[in-house]
Amino acid sequence: MATIFSRIVAGEIPCYKVAEDDQFLAFLDIQPLKPGHTLVIPKKEVDYIFDIDDALLGEMMVFAKKVAHAVQAGCAMFTNWAKCHWTRSAACPHSPYSYRICGRYKLQQIKNAALSGGNERTISSDCCQGSIIDLKIAVNTRFMLPGTHLEGVGRYTFEILHRLCASHPEHTFYFFFDRKYDEKYVFAPNVVPVILFPPARHPFIFVFWFEWSVRRALKKIKADVFLSFDAMLSLLSDVKSVLVVHDLAYLHYPGYLPGSALWFYRYFMPVIFKRQKKL
Numbered sequence: 001m002a003t004i005f006s007r008i009v010a011g012e013i014p015c016y017k018v019a020e021d022d023q024f025l026a027f028l029d030i031q032p033l034k035p036g037h038t039l040v041i042p043k044k045e046v047d048y049i050f051d052i053d054d055a056l057l058g059e060m061m062v063f064a065k066k067v068a069h070a071v072q073a074g075c076a077m078f079t080n081w082a083k084c085h086w087t088r089s090a091a092c093p094h095s096p097y098s099y100r101i102c103g104r105y106k107l108q109q110i111k112n113a114a115l116s117g118g119n120e121r122t123i124s125s126d127c128c129q130g131s132i133i134d135l136k137i138a139v140n141t142r143f144m145l146p147g148t149h150l151e152g153v154g155r156y157t158f159e160i161l162h163r164l165c166a167s168h169p170e171h172t173f174y175f176f177f178d179r180k181y182d183e184k185y186v187f188a189p190n191v192v193p194v195i196l197f198p199p200a201r202h203p204f205i206f207v208f209w210f211e212w213s214v215r216r217a218l219k220k221i222k223a224d225v226f227l228s229f230d231a232m233l234s235l236l237s238d239v240k241s242v243l244v245v246h247d248l249a250y251l252h253y254p255g256y257l258p259g260s261a262l263w264f265y266r267y268f269m270p271v272i273f274k275r276q277k278k279l
Contacts, residue, residue: 009043019070023056024063040064134170138218138239140228141175142200142209146182153246157229158185165191174221178209194221203264210234233272243276 007013008027015027018038029037042060046052139161143154150158165173165188174192175185178200186193196217200209215234218226223239231245250257250265257265273279 003045005041006045009041019063019067021063024060026063026067038067040067134172135224136172136174136221138174138176138214138221138223138226140214140226140230140232141181141185142178143230144175144177144181144185146180153230156244156246160229162187174217174223176214176217203261206232206264207268211236231269231272233275235271235275241276243272243279245273245279 004013008015009025015025018026018028020026023044024040024042026038026040029039040060040063042052042056044056139157141157141161143152144150144157145154148154161173161175165171169188169190172190172192173188174194175181177193177195178198180195181193185191194217196209196213198205198209198213200206210232211234214226215237217223218234218237218239226233226237226239226241227244228241229244231243233241233243248269250262250269254262
């Protein structure tokens with residue numbers, strides 16, 4: 001009976017291969033538990049774990065060990081583990097087990113890591129583009145102000161990004177500042193600071209900053225996504241955006257806002273919200 005795994009082996013369903021020989025295949029998991037989550041399976045269809053002969057099972061373990069060593073050669077902070085699934089799935093009776101190798105990786109080093117010995121062969125450099133995707137993420141960091149004790153949106157932005165950048169070293173984060181920034185905000189090697197003129201504090205300057213400066217910067221760096229923590233984005237840019245909205249103060253407490261700011265929020269926020277597919 002053909003299953004999803006046998007179809008992957010046959011090339012009917014695409015996968016991102018890490019290594020392959022005549023008997024086994026290693027590829028990236030479509031739903032990774034960690035960056036670089038790799039599955040190792042036999043090419044021969046087997047319904048139950050007890051149907052696998054000792055020789056094949058032993059060779060699979062040797063193959064998985066070599067895959068793990070190759071992954072380890074490209075790791076910044078490597079931890080790995082192998083897990084065996086013993087329960088047969090009605091949907092996937094072929095190979096009801098798989099060895100999983102996980103770690104935290106430097107993407108380019110993994111691409112260049114080679115498996116040695118036997119009939120194994122390394123796959124082309126696009127093999128690791130599956131569950132590890134090297135994204136260019138542009139971030140609105142204009143509230144991470146220099147020389148101040150961060151509060152509100154600025155503190156929220158800092159705390160989220162500090163963890164996000166450390167957890168995803170495979171991505172490059174472009175921090176968009178609207179003035180000279182504090183060096184302490186460049187807290188990871190995958191952070192690229194960018195200063196965009198002019199300082200955006202007046203509502204009318206918001207429009208210029210987002211629709212001219214930010215839009216041009218997004219196009220220049222070829223950003224994959226724009227992350228904004230203050231509910232603002234470029235309406236003219238076609239780059240996908242992730243928007244964080246903290247409050248609707250302009251609706252709940254309009255008396256606290258100056259006239260120009262109140263007009264700006266009442267006009268632009270509904271337009272920005274409608275632009276988003278999800279809020």
